Amino acid sequence: MVTEEEKRDVVDQVLAEHVGLKEAHNNYLSAPDGAHKEAAAYELIKRLVQHGGREEAVLYPFIRSKLPKGKEYIDRSVKAHQELNEAMYQLDGMDYSSAPRLFDAMLAHIMKELLEHIKEEEGTVLPDLRAHVSRQELMDLNKNFKSAIVTTRPHPSAPREGFMAAVAQALSVPLDKVRDSIRAATRKGGESPAELKPELEHTEIQGRGR
Numbered sequence: 001m002v003t004e005e006e007k008r009d010v011v012d013q014v015l016a017e018h019v020g021l022k023e024a025h026n027n028y029l030s031a032p033d034g035a036h037k038e039a040a041a042y043e044l045i046k047r048l049v050q051h052g053g054r055e056e057a058v059l060y061p062f063i064r065s066k067l068p069k070g071k072e073y074i075d076r077s078v079k080a081h082q083e084l085n086e087a088m089y090q091l092d093g094m095d096y097s098s099a100p101r102l103f104d105a106m107l108a109h110i111m112k113e114l115l116e117h118i119k120e121e122e123g124t125v126l127p128d129l130r131a132h133v134s135r136q137e138l139m140d141l142n143k144n145f146k147s148a149i150v151t152t153r154p155h156p157s158a159p160r161e162g163f164m165a166a167v168a169q170a171l172s173v174p175l176d177k178v179r180d181s182i183r184a185a186t187r188k189g190g191e192s193p194a195e196l197k198p199e200l201e202h203t204e205i206q207g208r209g210r
């Protein structure tokens with residue numbers, strides 16, 4: 001039997017991950033105390049870094065080469081990703097309890113930037129992609145999208161596109177894994193900071209166009 005996930009094309013996948021990011025933010029907002037807020041924020045950052053990394057590694061080069069407006073779209077998107085990475089880098093490693101208002105404000109800033117970027121991807125870029133590329137090709141692309149090896153922590157000084165971006169991702173992944181395990185071992189907000197399904201398992205698909 002074919003599962004919902006196997007029926008997805010890359011557009012479905014990106015939309016599902018956007019839903020997951022919004023859910024991660026809701027977990028942050030509803031977290032009962034600072035330790036849980038901190039853990040929920042780090043989970044959101046991790047998901048956003050992975051999502052952005054997959055887009056930069058697989059989706060954006062494809063859009064750049066396939067769509068008439070690809071260069072325009074991706075130049076703008078890469079700039080938005082860079083700004084998000086810089087903001088996440090500032091927040092990643094901050095201690096919620098020592099500056100709760102600043103932490104909240106920085107997280108709110110990241111979400112505002114993210115929602116604007118999502119609005120453009122969902123309102124313009126992804127519909128244009130569906131209009132120009134066959135469903136089969138988008139399904140094939142999703143296999144590469146889901147299997148891309150990406151970092152889990154923000155690296156704002158790393159290249160965002162091209163061969164050097166792939167090299168930077170490959171070099172950073174093992175180091176990020178070590179840093180993630182240290183964070184998990186010292187986590188104050190509990191074992192499960194965000195009661196979220198893994199983002200690749202979301203079944204709510206929005207905007208399936210064809």
Ligand SMILES: [Fe+2]
Pocket residue numbers: 052055077081117121
């Ligand atoms: Fe993006």
Ligand SMILES: [Fe+2]
Pocket residue numbers: 014018051055118121
């Ligand atoms: Fe996205």
